[in-house]
Amino acid sequence: MIEKLFIDRAPQPIAPFSHACRVGDLVFITGQMPTVPETNEMLLGTFTEQTHRVMQNLAIVLEEVGSSFEHVVQSRVFITNMGHFAEVNEVYASYFPQPLPTRTCIGVTGLAGGADVEVDMIAWIPPSEGNP
Numbered sequence: 369m370i371e372k373l374f375i376d377r378a379p380q381p382i383a384p385f386s387h388a389c390r391v392g393d394l395v396f397i398t399g400q401m402p403t404v405p406e407t408n409e410m411l412l413g414t415f416t417e418q419t420h421r422v423m424q425n426l427a428i429v430l431e432e433v434g435s436s437f438e439h440v441v442q443s444r445v446f447i448t449n450m451g452h453f454a455e456v457n458e459v460y461a462s463y464f465p466q467p468l469p470t471r472t473c474i475g476v477t478g479l480a481g482g483a484d485v486e487v488d489m490i491a492w493i494p495p496s497e498g499n500p
């Protein structure tokens with residue numbers, strides 16, 4: 369069964385998608401943008417600022433589905449300028465315990481809403497009271 373999840377606390381969708389789809393103990397999370405959840409406005413700051421916001425948005429979704437950065441198995445990072453690769457990596461890595469999940473980084477010509485950073489993830493949902 370596929371469970372399509374809508375997360376109230378996360379930034380609201382700016383395109384036709386669910387925040388996440390759960391299949392068994394895996395959750396597939398839509399690419400998060402640097403959108404501020406409280407205002408639903410895009411934070412178009414530096415790559416560092418945008419990456420923090422993106423990772424904070426992913427933290428909201430991970431928490432709401434009963435997972436965490438520790439349980440991410442794969443991510444994809446999209447950035448509009450590979451000149452900021454190192455800057456994005458530093459912020460990105462700071463959210464994970466070691467060892468890191470698998471990842472692909474892709475340089476793109478543009479992202480929705482004029483953003484410079486987008487990250488999507490696949491994560492495992494470990495057993496818990498709500499997920500026996």
Ligand SMILES: C=C(N)C(=O)O
Nearest residue numbers: 383398399400401480
């Ligand atoms: C923002 C997106 N993740 C999208 O448009 O697909």
